[in-house]
Amino acid sequence: MAPPSGPVRAPEATGGDAGTRIKAARKEVGLTQQGLAAAVGVSRQTIIAMESGDYAPSVYLAIKVARALQAPVERIWG
Amino acid sequence: MAPPSGPVRAPEATGGDAGTRIKAARKEVGLTQQGLAAAVGVSRQTIIAMESGDYAPSVYLAIKVARALQAPVERIWG
DNA sequence: TCTTAACGTCAAGTCAACTTAACATCGGGG
DNA sequence: CCCCGATGTTAAGTTGACTTGACGTTAAGA
Known part of the structure; x- marks a missing residue:
């Protein structure tokens, strides 16, 4: 039993x-939640969950989001 | 139906x-799989899966691994 | 007032990231 | 040969990262 x-x-x-x-970086680059979702290829719900909850995206999604927000991964999640 | x-x-x-x-970076810093697993706080099986398979760790785990391997996340997974 | 865009919440489904345990294989040394 | 450390494989369980759909709320403009 694990x-x-x-x-x-x-x-x-x-x-x-x-x-x-x-959320702050998204507004800084002028994207809506739906815009960011489209830019990184996920649903809006995923962006909402990421911004509002205790949420750990896969590293590949994190890299896409970080690129869209023009920041290194470590600065957002590190 | 999703x-x-x-x-x-x-x-x-x-x-x-x-x-x-x-795997290359781990050997570069002189760690075994078990050593890296202990350093980042996961099981050895997780390290094995990461090194050998199509595997997408959470961003938090990726950051820990990247730090242990002295490289930015984007260089390993980007 | 109404309309629209943006955001927030809830629900239920699929997929896989993790876990421990156990066994097998490989490589090097005595 | 045996021994030991390191690595690889398999199995089955828990947790949560994603999805679509739908509805509600907020803010701004006509």
Whole structure:
């Protein structure tokens, strides 16, 4: 019987900060949520979840989002 | 009925390259698989999967691995 | 007032990122 | 030969990253 597992998430001390940074950077580059979703190839719901919740995207999605927002991955999620 | 979904994975053109880079970088810094697993806080099986398969870690795990391997996330998975 | 775009919330489905455990193989040294 | 460390493979479980759909709220403009 395996213990709880699943994707590695944000450390507690930084939980939720990435979402705030994503939202700020998105506005900085002048994109709507739907615009960012289209730019990186995911649904709007995914962008909403990323901005508002404790959410750990796959590294490939994170890289796409970081490029759209003109920042390195580490600056948003690190 | 939702279409297929799940974590965003590597684009087909680059599938598998990250694993090769992780393995090379790990040896470069002189870590075993178990050593890297302990350093980033995951199981050895996860490192094996990352190095050998089409695998998309969460961005938080990717950042930890990239730090242990002394490289930016984009250089390994981008 | 109405209209529209943007954002927020909820629901239920598919897919895979993680886990432990156990066994097998490989390579090097005694 | 045996031993040990490192690596590879398989299995089955939990958790959550994604999807579409639908509805509600907010803000700005006509």
